[in-house]
Amino acid sequence: MGMTIAEKIIAAAAGVESVKPGDIHTVELDRLMSNDGTTHLTIDMYNKLKNPHIADVNKLVWIVDHNVPCDSVKTAASHKKMRDFAKEHGIKFYEGEGVCHQVMMEKHVTSGELIFGADSHTCAYGAVGAFGTGVGCTDYLYAMVTGHSWLLVPETLRFNLTGKLPEGVYARDLILTIIGKIGANGANYMAMEFGGEGLKTLNMSDRISICNLCVEAGAKTALMEVDEITLDYLKEHGREPKHVFKSDEDANFAKVYDIDLSTIKPIVAKPHFVDSVVDAKECVGTHIDEAFLGSCNNGRIEDLRAGADIIKGKKVHPMVRFLVVPASADVYKQALYEGIIDTFMEAGAIVMNPNCSVCWGSCQGVIGENEVLISTGTRNFKGRAGHKDSFVYLASAATVTASAIKGEIATADMV
Amino acid sequence: MGKIFKFNQDVDTDQIIASQYLLFPTIDEMKAHTFESLDPDFAANVKPGDYVVASENFGCGSSREQAPGVLKALGVKAVVAKSFARIFYRNAINIGLPVIVCKELHENVEAGEEMELSLQEGIVRVGEKTFTCTKLPEYMQGILDQGGLIASLNKEES
Numbered sequence: 276m277g278m279t280i281a282e283k284i285i286a287a288a289a290g291v292e293s294v295k296p297g298d299i300h301t302v303e304l305d306r307l308m309s310n311d312g313t314t315h316l317t318i319d320m321y322n323k324l325k326n327p328h329i330a331d332v333n334k335l336v337w338i339v340d341h342n343v344p345c346d347s348v349k350t351a352a353s354h355k356k357m358r359d360f361a362k363e364h365g366i367k368f369y370e371g372e373g374v375c376h377q378v379m380m381e382k383h384v385t386s387g388e389l390i391f392g393a394d395s396h397t398c399a400y401g402a403v404g405a406f407g408t409g410v411g412c413t414d415y416l417y418a419m420v421t422g423h424s425w426l427l428v429p430e431t432l433r434f435n436l437t438g439k440l441p442e443g444v445y446a447r448d449l450i451l452t453i454i455g456k457i458g459a460n461g462a463n464y465m466a467m468e469f470g471g472e473g474l475k476t477l478n479m480s481d482r483i484s485i486c487n488l489c490v491e492a493g494a495k496t497a498l499m500e501v502d503e504i505t506l507d508y509l510k511e512h513g514r515e516p517k518h519v520f521k522s523d524e525d526a527n528f529a530k531v532y533d534i535d536l537s538t539i540k541p542i543v544a545k546p547h548f549v550d551s552v553v554d555a556k557e558c559v560g561t562h563i564d565e566a567f568l569g570s571c572n573n574g575r576i577e578d579l580r581a582g583a584d585i586i587k588g589k590k591v592h593p594m595v596r597f598l599v600v601p602a603s604a605d606v607y608k609q610a611l612y613e614g615i616i617d618t619f620m621e622a623g624a625i626v627m628n629p630n631c632s633v634c635w636g637s638c639q640g641v642i643g644e645n646e647v648l649i650s651t652g653t654r655n656f657k658g659r660a661g662h663k664d665s666f667v668y669l670a671s672a673a674t675v676t677a678s679a680i681k682g683e684i685a686t687a688d689m690v
Numbered sequence: 691m692g693k694i695f696k697f698n699q700d701v702d703t704d705q706i707i708a709s710q711y712l713l714f715p716t717i718d719e720m721k722a723h724t725f726e727s728l729d730p731d732f733a734a735n736v737k738p739g740d741y742v743v744a745s746e747n748f749g750c751g752s753s754r755e756q757a758p759g760v761l762k763a764l765g766v767k768a769v770v771a772k773s774f775a776r777i778f779y780r781n782a783i784n785i786g787l788p789v790i791v792c793k794e795l796h797e798n799v800e801a802g803e804e805m806e807l808s809l810q811e812g813i814v815r816v817g818e819k820t821f822t823c824t825k826l827p828e829y830m831q832g833i834l835d836q837g838g839l840i841a842s843l844n845k846e847e848s
Binding site: 425 | 708843
């Protein structure tokens with residue numbers, strides 16, 4: 276029996292010929308990413324171990340991105356603990372460099388790797404064909420100390436893409452459509468694999484956006500077939516692939532979906548579930564108080580360009596706060612160079628330093644009681660962006676920017 | 691015997707413990723805010739030995755281990771749901787919080803009823819009613835039996 280990409284990566288990491296869904300294997304991990312969401316707890320547990328040590332410090336990357344710059348004395352203590360520990364042990368450490376997954380994509384991840392990240396959106400790394408999966412701090416600590424972990428081999432859902440997204444429709448609309456179709460636990464415990472001719476029309480930013488959001492369907496990981504676009508991206512960033520895997524002809528998929536990209540439309544996910552998706556036109560006219568363009572899902576240069584093209588020469592609605600948050604320092608610098616930051620500031624947007632921002636609701640930009648946010652962030656759960664009685668709509672950079680101009684949900688063709 | 695606290699489907703980890711509390715220094719300082727958006731009185735009312743009963747996809751969303759962490763710190767004996775999101779499921783087992791799949795329980799019990807769970811038998815009893823649970827895979831039961839992943843690591847390393 277042939278294997279899928281996820282199965283091949285696990286087999287390689289386990290040092291065995293073949294694996295099948297349901298098997299549990301001990302796997303060697305290539306990289307271990309942790310951010311300020313849980314690292315302080317990892318350190319506390321580490322310090323209580325009988326025999327505390329790090330298997331291979333070169334595998335570790337720690338990134339402060341959730342609350343940066345720090346917003347309270349309690350957070351400052353947690354950050355200091357992380358910073359001091361990283362320095363003491365020689366752990367690769369970033370602070371203010373960007374959202375962890377964007378930093379990992381720009382600087383570390385390569386094809387065929389198996390990566391644990393103490394953050395659910397670690398599945399983003401599948402954009403270059405790496406098996407990234409989110410774990411908690413106990414799993415992280417175990418892997419940090421031993422260099423390995425256990426993994427249950429997931430079944431794979433295969434998505435064959437054909438055609439090309441229409442003008443004004445984005446990868447974000449595509450993945451929200453897919454999540455709406457299969458549901459919030461439609462891929463629970465599974466891998467989501469993407470391939471086909473249509474994949475060649477999607478750039479690396481699109482691919483990150485798609486893989487990143489797969490956890491919102493419950494997926495353990497997301498994986499894209501490696502192609503010229505992947506190899507060019509790695510080369511530009513000075514990296515070589517570890518393995519280039521493709522699913523075998525006779526690989527066993529739990530289900531195969533054929534998706535014609537040309538049929539995708541602008542989409543909005545309504546409060547309070549990511550799978551609560553509708554045609555964006557159905558939400559047109561919904562009042563908003565704030566708009567957010569940023570996050571590991573949709574804060575790359577391509578997203579900022581899409582927003583800037585729409586808002587150039589126009590103004591943010593006077594009753595709306597429009598937060599623009601580049602996903603990394605590199606993205607920010609590129610946006611400065613292209614005049615995009617100027618465009619947003621001329622329009623009246625609030626441009627912030629790279630960080631997770633309001634996407635996770637414990638940072639500058641949180642919304643108050645009964646307020647409404649339209650966001651390119653990852654989630655729209657109840658209270659996710661601030662007050663427990665507030666509302667988050669998810670949409671593409673284009674729809675978010677158009678809405679910021681109108682003061683109500685609008686699509687790009689309306690401004 | 692413990693009291694049932696009942697929740698519906700797709701309870702995400704932001705509802706279990708919201709983002710603004712995650713960077714508090716310890717789980718003990720966070721636990722008073724458990725389920726704040728869904729049941730603000732939960733942390734005050736739950737007693738050690740009580741149970742959380744939920745429908746499908748419990749614990750979806752963020753990988754924050756603080757979610758099973760606060761439930762365990764409040765003394766919740768087990769979470770029994772129709773299904774769990776995978777990261778929460780794995781995290782709970784790793785910290786030694788039993789997470790039990792039971793397809794029939796949620797629809798057949800009310801909040802506030804007393805229930806008893808036998809982990810060995812895989813059976814839930816509520817009054818006269820008995821419900822059979824899905825057994826944990828042997829590997830994960832092993833982690834739970836040792837008191838969680840760190841306890842098992844300390845054993846391996848000693």
